[in-house]
Amino acid sequence: DGGITQSPKYLFRKEGQNVTLSCEQNLNHDAMYWYRQDPGQGLRLIYYSQIVNDFQKGDIAEGYSVSREKKESFPLTVTSAQKNPTAFYLCASSIGPTDSYNEQFFGPGTRLTVL
Amino acid sequence: GNSVTQMEGPVTLSEEAFLTINCTYTATGYPSLFWYVQYPGEGLQLLLKATKADDKGSNKGFEATYRKETTSFHLEKGSVQVSDSAVYFCALGGLYNFNKFYFGSGTKLNVKP
Numbered sequence: 001d002g003g004i005t006q007s008p009k010y011l012f013r014k015e016g017q018n019v020t021l022s023c024e025q026n027l028n029h030d031a032m033y034w035y036r037q038d039p040g041q042g043l044r045l046i047y048y049s050q051i052v053n054d055f056q057k058g059d060i061a062e063g064y065s066v067s068r069e070k071k072e073s074f075p076l077t078v079t080s081a082q083k084n085p086t087a088f089y090l091c092a093s094s095i096g097p098t099d100s101y102n103e104q105f106f107g108p109g110t111r112l113t114v115l
Numbered sequence: 116g117n118s119v120t121q122m123e124g125p126v127t128l129s130e131e132a133f134l135t136i137n138c139t140y141t142a143t144g145y146p147s148l149f150w151y152v153q154y155p156g157e158g159l160q161l162l163l164k165a166t167k168a169d170d171k172g173s174n175k176g177f178e179a180t181y182r183k184e185t186t187s188f189h190l191e192k193g194s195v196q197v198s199d200s201a202v203y204f205c206a207l208g209g210l211y212n213f214n215k216f217y218f219g220s221g222t223k224l225n226v227k228p
Contacts, residue, residue, distance in 0.1 A: 103161045
C-alpha cells in the first residue's frame, strides 16, 4: 500500500537536545511538507520541499531544520533553539507543487514531548 | 491574503441529526477547497474536495459546494453517526507557485448515541 509513514509515534526529549522526526513516502510525490499542530488549533507550516535538494521555510521555521536528499524522505530536526517544541507534528506530501487541484496526503503524526 | 475561517466548536449533536459546519475563505486567485477529517491521535484524511466554483464534493454522506459568490464551502451531512465524531478542517490550496495549504482552526464534532 502506498502512503506516508512517520516515526516514532511518540517521542520524548530532554530540554537542550536536538531530535529528528522521520517522514517517508512511497507515493512518488515531488512535494513534501511539515506541519505543527497544537491542541485545539489548526496546522502551521514549518518547512516545505518541492523537489529533491530544495526546501523553503514556512511560517514557523525558527528552531527547526530539514533536509531532502531523497525524493521519498523529508526528515525534520527539532533543535534546542525551538522554545516550545511540545506538539503534534504532521508530515504531508502532494503529487507536485504546481497543480491546483491536488490534495495533500498526511502521515499518522509524531507526538513530541519535552521533559 | 489567503485565509480560512471555520465555525468554532465543539459541535454536539445527537445521532441522525443534520450537520452543518461553516467554512468561509479569502483568497487571491482561484483556489481549490478541501475538507479533511482527523480522528484522535491520527493524521488528517481527505474527506472531499472541489476544484472550481459550483463544484460539489461528496464522500461518505458528506457534501460541500464551492460557492464563489459567498466565498464559502460549508460541510453538510444529512444524518450523522457516532463514528463521525472527529475534528474537521477546511482548507484552501492550489494557489500560485507551490501547493501551500491554508487550514482553518478545526471544528470538533461530538455525536451522542
